[in-house]
Amino acid sequence: MTSKTLGPDDLHRLDAYWRAANYLSVGQIYLHANPLLRRPLELGDVKHMLLGHWGTTPGQNFIYAHLNRVIKQLDLDMIYVSGPGHGGPAVVANTYLEGTYSEVYPQISRDEAGLQRLFQQFSFPGGIPSHASPECPGSIHEGGELGYSLSHAFGAVFDNPDLIVACVIGDGEAETGPLATAWHSNKFLDPATDGAVLPILHLNGYKIANPTILARIPREELEQLLRGYGWQPHFVVGHEPELMHEAMATALDAVARQIRSIQQAAREGGNRTRPTWPMIVLDSPKGWTGPKFVDGLQIEGTFRAHQIPIKDLAGHPEHLGLLEDWLRSYRPEELFDAQGRLLPELAALAPAGERRMGANPNANGGLLLRNLEFPDYRDYGIEVPTHGTRGIGDTHVLGRFLRDVAAKNAEQRNFRVFGPDETLSNGLEALFEVTNRQWDAETAANDEFLAPNGRVVEMLSEHQCEGWLEGYLLTGRHGVFNCYEAFVHIVDSMFNQHAKWLKVCAQLPWRRSIASLNYLLASHVWRQDHNGFTHQDPGFIDHVMNKKASVVRVYLPPDANCLLSVMDHCLRSRDYVNVVIAGKHSAPQWLSMEAAEAHCAAGAGIWQWASNDQAGATDVVMACCGDVPTLEILAAVSILREHLPELRIRVVNVVDLMKLQPQTEHPHGLSDADFDELFTVDKPVIFAFHAYPWLIHRLTYRRTNHRNIHVRGYKEEGTITTPFDMPVLNDMDRFHLVMETIDRLPEKSEAGAALQRRLADKLVEHRRYIEEHGQDLPEVRNWTWSEHP
Numbered sequence: 001m002t003s004k005t006l007g008p009d010d011l012h013r014l015d016a017y018w019r020a021a022n023y024l025s026v027g028q029i030y031l032h033a034n035p036l037l038r039r040p041l042e043l044g045d046v047k048h049m050l051l052g053h054w055g056t057t058p059g060q061n062f063i064y065a066h067l068n069r070v071i072k073q074l075d076l077d078m079i080y081v082s083g084p085g086h087g088g089p090a091v092v093a094n095t096y097l098e099g100t101y102s103e104v105y106p107q108i109s110r111d112e113a114g115l116q117r118l119f120q121q122f123s124f125p126g127g128i129p130s131h132a133s134p135e136c137p138g139s140i141h142e143g144g145e146l147g148y149s150l151s152h153a154f155g156a157v158f159d160n161p162d163l164i165v166a167c168v169i170g171d172g173e174a175e176t177g178p179l180a181t182a183w184h185s186n187k188f189l190d191p192a193t194d195g196a197v198l199p200i201l202h203l204n205g206y207k208i209a210n211p212t213i214l215a216r217i218p219r220e221e222l223e224q225l226l227r228g229y230g231w232q233p234h235f236v237v238g239h240e241p242e243l244m245h246e247a248m249a250t251a252l253d254a255v256a257r258q259i260r261s262i263q264q265a266a267r268e269g270g271n272r273t274r275p276t277w278p279m280i281v282l283d284s285p286k287g288w289t290g291p292k293f294v295d296g297l298q299i300e301g302t303f304r305a306h307q308i309p310i311k312d313l314a315g316h317p318e319h320l321g322l323l324e325d326w327l328r329s330y331r332p333e334e335l336f337d338a339q340g341r342l343l344p345e346l347a348a349l350a351p352a353g354e355r356r357m358g359a360n361p362n363a364n365g366g367l368l369l370r371n372l373e374f375p376d377y378r379d380y381g382i383e384v385p386t387h388g389t390r391g392i393g394d395t396h397v398l399g400r401f402l403r404d405v406a407a408k409n410a411e412q413r414n415f416r417v418f419g420p421d422e423t424l425s426n427g428l429e430a431l432f433e434v435t436n437r438q439w440d441a442e443t444a445a446n447d448e449f450l451a452p453n454g455r456v457v458e459m460l461s462e463h464q465c466e467g468w469l470e471g472y473l474l475t476g477r478h479g480v481f482n483c484y485e486a487f488v489h490i491v492d493s494m495f496n497q498h499a500k501w502l503k504v505c506a507q508l509p510w511r512r513s514i515a516s517l518n519y520l521l522a523s524h525v526w527r528q529d530h531n532g533f534t535h536q537d538p539g540f541i542d543h544v545m546n547k548k549a550s551v552v553r554v555y556l557p558p559d560a561n562c563l564l565s566v567m568d569h570c571l572r573s574r575d576y577v578n579v580v581i582a583g584k585h586s587a588p589q590w591l592s593m594e595a596a597e598a599h600c601a602a603g604a605g606i607w608q609w610a611s612n613d614q615a616g617a618t619d620v621v622m623a624c625c626g627d628v629p630t631l632e633i634l635a636a637v638s639i640l641r642e643h644l645p646e647l648r649i650r651v652v653n654v655v656d657l658m659k660l661q662p663q664t665e666h667p668h669g670l671s672d673a674d675f676d677e678l679f680t681v682d683k684p685v686i687f688a689f690h691a692y693p694w695l696i697h698r699l700t701y702r703r704t705n706h707r708n709i710h711v712r713g714y715k716e717e718g719t720i721t722t723p724f725d726m727p728v729l730n731d732m733d734r735f736h737l738v739m740e741t742i743d744r745l746p747e748k749s750e751a752g753a754a755l756q757r758r759l760a761d762k763l764v765e766h767r768r769y770i771e772e773h774g775q776d777l778p779e780v781r782n783w784t785w786s787e788h789p
Helices: 008-030 057-074 088-097 100-104 112-121 149-157 177-188 219-228 241-267 317-328 394-408 429-433 462-474 485-505 540-544 560-572 593-602 627-643 672-679 694-700 725-729 734-744 750-773
Strands: 077-082 163-170 196-203 231-237 277-283 415-419 456-458 478-484 517-522 552-555 577-581 604-606 620-625 649-654 685-689 709-712
Touching (some): 008 088, 008 241, 057 163, 057 196, 057 241, 057 277, 088 100, 149 177, 177 196, 196 241, 219 231, 219 277, 394 415, 394 429, 394 517, 415 462, 478 485, 485 540, 485 577, 540 552, 552 560, 560 593, 593 604, 604 672, 620 627, 620 672, 627 649, 627 685, 627 725, 627 734, 685 694, 685 734, 694 709, 725 750, 734 750
Parallel strands (some): 077 163, 196 277, 415 456, 620 649, 620 685, 685 709
């Protein structure tokens, strides 16, 4: 070392702070009594079940301590993202040392009694999980599932020019596809208007039981890989604390200078050249400072340090001594006073107030959330002079509304639309009248809508779009994720984690409400005729419905005016995951804006204009949920009313899927009385549904008339074919629906039987026609709703 970043006193105090964090981390894993070892350790001081992960923890404690130093020195606005799985002991220990934890949880006081509670609660019934969960202040990233830390970090700094996110990436996590792709996020970062992400690749060599790839390739190859991604790596390598402290401090000072220089060049000098952002590679032993050997096996620096280094203390009495030696190696008597408080000269190393990473408002995004400014969605509605008026495509209408939402909120920069290269394809082209796609890589003459700064962010990775949006929302902003319906499954597990995060946050009064995660699923199953079977899957709805009713909402608006009403509602909502499914192709429009507003507010209702049971008892209920199912139900009703005019039909449309559940199961659910009012208590219900039919049975199995509900939906039949043939292949077309209806009537009349025969012939004709002409029958293509007397 030719220069000294740290003076002797600074080095001593920084190392002591690190030792304190390590001591608290080991204590959380092992102890429920005797937290400061005031007496010799006894077996009764140790938890019966030892849970948690040690391997990543000391390295993260090292990083956190050094980040505190640079935050305080340079007055940085910084939050910490813990990417390695189960890094909970580190983030809990450090937020406790800085004081945030005790402010949020006063019972976890900054004294010996509070330390005992801190240790007791960790991975303990009624306590906290072993990862960076919502319960931990300063966390926006759970860490229960690997791969998304860097995506969340970038989402957090979009439109957040003062923020730096220190994102610790485990070298095991770095093997996941989403993380490997996330390195490219630097091509979407505008140094003039966005903040900065500081990736810290924690290269400790091992996963659960195997070496990591990045630790076993030559250093030159690793450096070339990271430079190829567009990063400038600073390596901090070793295991000797004094040398590592000096190296880390030097690297962090250099990185902070680089970030500031890049941002100044863009903001003050107008430099629009894409920068090479700095990062750090911390190469330290797994389980650093922990036991070197246990039972003759090496622990530190091996995979054996991953979870619990010293196990089965009751069965191996000598292990108790090893644990006590390990704990005392941190010299707690030099760190805490007689009351169990961190010594003042060490506590002073942490930043103050909101500069503490655990107290930074960006990590509790609801503190910063501002309401969007909205145009009146009614102004974008389309005229519907008669039911069934042809429209331009529902999402094309919605695009104009989203365009003006983006424009109205351009100055406060808190709204973005994310999508995997599908914003145009999904019918939202109007957005590009007021904004561009954010893009900080090279451009060519024929490129469209690319600029260093934009409200639309597209990358052909659903993982990145989801992760960016989640980070954006969790730090207090608003957004929409638009995606092809079939491929939103790619983020199934990411949706899981976000829904779980929201569920837990709802139980934490100090966590403020954030904007809802809004999915717009277009290019849906019923109009993927040109892409074929691979693009035909509506199963995301089933996945969403598994989550807590307090969190999830699913909407299937039947036309553009309903879509506008639904999306306005979703963008104003808080703490939900909203799934909206809409078509982009020209389709019939059923409701005026006034009628759509009332229908969406109700969530489900009888379409009296399409029904003819007003003057007598209902014979059959024709129900629908989704735009294509609505079309096919109404076409079936038209056939029935023409050929069986005596049949009394009720048409029910469902926009809010949760209405089908009992109100005891979901806050939007209909009471039994209201459900029976819509669907009757004993009449056949023919239900055309957008997705897999068994979901409707699952939602309604407790209803009075469930045995009479007969659902037609997608049953995994598809190919490249015509629009109408998709419903035919799945028996959800108008002809099958009419035939099903006649079969379900108490008595089948001769006219009904004759109609069934005619429609069976019509299906044969349909097949021959599309195979010869490559398009649907003229009577299908040109069908329009006509008002019946």
